Amino acid sequence: MSIDKCSEVPDAGRTRRRFLLVAAAGAPLLGGAVVLLRTGRDSTAIKAVGLVGAVLVMVGMIGAFVAERVAHWRARRAFAGEQLADLPQIPPDHDRARDIMSTRVGTENLADRFPAHIVASRRVPAGASAADLLVNIGGVRSRLRFGPREQIEPDVAIWSMPTGPLLPRLLVVEENRTHVAPRNTDVDIEHEGFNRRFRVFGSSSGGDVGDGVRHDEFARYASALLHPRAAQCLSRLPREHWFVIDREYAAVVGPPVAQRERVLLCADVLAEFVSLIPRHVRDGWGRSDYRTRD
Numbered sequence: 001m002s003i004d005k006c007s008e009v010p011d012a013g014r015t016r017r018r019f020l021l022v023a024a025a026g027a028p029l030l031g032g033a034v035v036l037l038r039t040g041r042d043s044t045a046i047k048a049v050g051l052v053g054a055v056l057v058m059v060g061m062i063g064a065f066v067a068e069r070v071a072h073w074r075a076r077r078a079f080a081g082e083q084l085a086d087l088p089q090i091p092p093d094h095d096r097a098r099d100i101m102s103t104r105v106g107t108e109n110l111a112d113r114f115p116a117h118i119v120a121s122r123r124v125p126a127g128a129s130a131a132d133l134l135v136n137i138g139g140v141r142s143r144l145r146f147g148p149r150e151q152i153e154p155d156v157a158i159w160s161m162p163t164g165p166l167l168p169r170l171l172v173v174e175e176n177r178t179h180v181a182p183r184n185t186d187v188d189i190e191h192e193g194f195n196r197r198f199r200v201f202g203s204s205s206g207g208d209v210g211d212g213v214r215h216d217e218f219a220r221y222a223s224a225l226l227h228p229r230a231a232q233c234l235s236r237l238p239r240e241h242w243f244v245i246d247r248e249y250a251a252v253v254g255p256p257v258a259q260r261e262r263v264l265l266c267a268d269v270l271a272e273f274v275s276l277i278p279r280h281v282r283d284g285w286g287r288s289d290y291r292t293r294d
Helices: 012-038 044-079 094-105 192-197 215-225 228-234 260-275 279-285
Strands: 118-126 129-136 144-146 149-151 156-174 198-201 242-254
Touching (some): 044 118, 094 129, 094 242, 118 260, 129 260, 156 215, 192 228, 215 279, 228 260, 242 260
Antiparallel strands (some): 118 129, 129 156, 144 149, 156 198
């Protein structure tokens, strides 16, 4: 079945931002007019400017609210559509989704309520196993500034499944995606196509990859985990998707697209990767830091 326009969740964030820009443009006009009127400079022109500003603010705020509601409705309709109707619904795991997203954006940047706008939580078959899919469409109220930082609730689809043993954190992100880690924290893997497309990190902030572990120790772990077959497996992921191992879970994260082939593909890639984790990695690095046990 081909992808149609209804299968893709609309970019609600972009539409909301446009309406909020309209409101932001009207605020100075309204504020300036109020100040002038309070100082006694009463005129028809000033009142007209104030009225225009008030209208822009109202249109922007109402438009942003309506855009949010329409996006939620379309997202729920898309993920409840016939393409995914046979996938069992499951209770959403909020803590798991939050832990997975915080590996990329940081706990301090993730909205406290994330994921607060879940539109789907389903079990996706993948060979002999299955992945848990959670889809969140963030709301305007979650995109607020608190002091010097901005908390976000992203529009995102998260596929996840247990790894078995607890493994150290590892992120695989696309080369052309914005990432805060410095280049010298990247790890080269024995797969040329993988290295051209992806970068590998142990943390979202660069430097030590966690618990004081040196980069060379993480590189040995990453090279053992991302052997050529595993690297080839992750290369099957659609664009704009990233991969993470965060102790007990492996996950694929990407934009929310309610298209059956993509949903099944990401689950299949995840299950295949977990099955390709070498035993010496499970035994040597499982439940430990990056130093292998004797």
